[in-house]
Amino acid sequence: MKNIILFSLFMFTSLQVLATNLIDKFDYIGNKTFSCIQCTKSEIENHARITHQNIEVGSYNYKYVATSGVYDVSVRVNPSELGTSEPEYTNASARATLNSQYTSAKLSLDTSLEELTAAFNAGYEVGTDFTYESVYEVLTEKNASKSIFNYYIKTERRTATKIQNVRTAGEILAASISVSAGALVQAQAKNVDGAYITVTFSDGTSIEVKVTIVLVDGVPTIKVVDFGDAYNADGTPVPLSPTQVNASYSNFHASFTDYLINIGVNVSFDDFGGGGGSCTTEMTCTDRGSETHCVFVVSDC
Numbered sequence: 001m002k003n004i005i006l007f008s009l010f011m012f013t014s015l016q017v018l019a020t021n022l023i024d025k026f027d028y029i030g031n032k033t034f035s036c037i038q039c040t041k042s043e044i045e046n047h048a049r050i051t052h053q054n055i056e057v058g059s060y061n062y063k064y065v066a067t068s069g070v071y072d073v074s075v076r077v078n079p080s081e082l083g084t085s086e087p088e089y090t091n092a093s094a095r096a097t098l099n100s101q102y103t104s105a106k107l108s109l110d111t112s113l114e115e116l117t118a119a120f121n122a123g124y125e126v127g128t129d130f131t132y133e134s135v136y137e138v139l140t141e142k143n144a145s146k147s148i149f150n151y152y153i154k155t156e157r158r159t160a161t162k163i164q165n166v167r168t169a170g171e172i173l174a175a176s177i178s179v180s181a182g183a184l185v186q187a188q189a190k191n192v193d194g195a196y197i198t199v200t201f202s203d204g205t206s207i208e209v210k211v212t213i214v215l216v217d218g219v220p221t222i223k224v225v226d227f228g229d230a231y232n233a234d235g236t237p238v239p240l241s242p243t244q245v246n247a248s249y250s251n252f253h254a255s256f257t258d259y260l261i262n263i264g265v266n267v268s269f270d271d272f273g274g275g276g277g278s279c280t281t282e283m284t285c286t287d288r289g290s291e292t293h294c295v296f297v298v299s300d301c
Contacts, residue, residue, distance in 0.1 A: 023047065026064075027187040030179045033063040035187035041071065041096050048075050048094035057090055063099075063177055065188065067110075070102035070177065105173040112165040113189055119158050120211070123198035126152070134253035135205035135230045135238060140262050142227060149209050150224040153197065159222070167220060185220040189213045196228045203253045204233030239263070242292035245285050257296065266293040 026047050027035045036044070044064045052060060052075045060075040075094045131148045132138050138145045153159055170185035186193075196208040208228030213220055230238040239245045242265045261267050265285075285294040 023050065027183075029065070029183040029187050031063075031177070032061065033065065033177055033179050035065045035184065037067055037188070037190045039064075039066050041066075041068075041098075044071055044073060044096045045094040048073050048096070049092045052077055052092035052094070054090060055092075064096065065106070065173075065177070065184065069098050069100075069106050070173075071096040072099050073097075102173065102176055105169070105176055109166070109169040109173050109185075109188060112162065112169045113192060116159070116162040116166055117192055117195065119162050120192070120195050120197045123200065123206075124153075124156065125200045126202065128202045130201070132201060134201050134203045134255050135207045135232075136253055136255040136259035138207055138227070139230060139238065140255065140259050146224045149199070150222075153209070153211065153224065154222050163222060170220065180218065182215045182218040182220050186213050186215060189220065205238070205253070206231045245292055245294060260294060264291075266291050268293070268295050270295060270297040 025036055025039055025043070029035050034047070036047075039047075044066060048062065048064075055077055057077050057079055060077070062073045062075070064071040064073055073094060073096045075092055077090050077092045080090055126132075130152070132145065154163065166185060166189070167181070170188070171181040174181035174184045192211075193213045194210065196210050198206055199209055200206040207230040209224055210226040210228055211222050212225050214223045215221075232238055237244075239260075241263060245260065245265055257267055257269075283294050283296050285292055287293075
């Protein structure tokens with residue numbers, strides 16, 4: 001008997017978790033319309049049914065904007081088998097039908113989002129005319145650099161065109177189903193939201209820039225929110241603490257020394273003021289108890 005009770009409790013808890021996960025997959029974007037990414041017709045019907053349990057008997061109609069298209073969803077709330085129409089005893093059924101009327105507009109939005117994603121995946125290579133020539137400069141002033149990247153990514157020709165295409169396609173689809181274009185695009189752009197874009201600098205170093213989709217006066221736009229991994233010119237990760245510093249660096253950007261000092265490395269120089277230039281600059285590091293000490297030496301001038 002105890003095992004049966006425990007099994008029943010396990011099943012009840014599991015069903016609750018599944019229902020919660022399903023509900024969290026959908027966003028309400030207004031005017032009896034929901035949005036979801038990578039959801040199936042079955043999940044749409046289950047969502048509609050679950051969210052209409054224990055409510056007044058009647059018929060309800062919604063639209064669901066899914067990856068595969070726009071669905072018309074009808075929900076019927078029926079009296080329970082006990083014959084009562086009290087909300088706590090009702091049960092619901094739902095049916096989703098793909099509406100071909102919106103196929104062209106939905107496809108246009110999907111295509112625009114895919115093109116924007118492809119542009120982000122390709123990354124950016126910035127020249128010496130960019131504010132920063134090296135990743136070490138960025139890491140030394142992370143907060144200030146966010147606004148620089150924010151402006152660059154939004155106004156860079158490839159990106160600006162694709163962002164505008166997303167807005168236009170979103171406005172057309174939103175108008176046809178009478179919802180906010182901003183809310184629709186923000187909900188449908190979840191695959192873009194949180195993307196990491198690799199930016200490569202003129203010295204060969206690089207950093208991952210994290211972006212999100214935000215609404216500014218109801219208009220969807222890109223915002224830089226964080227940085228991901230950073231890499232040296234040879235593809236190795238940039239050290240984030242003194243214990244990760246080694247002596248394998250040469251011909252680095254002059255800002256590298258400032259960065260090392262910033263993360264707590266004790267730095268000294270062998271009769272020179274930075275690094276790079278026409279000479280070969282090499283670094284030798286040693287552990288001195290609780291600190292790391294690095295000496296920079298110029299050779300082969």
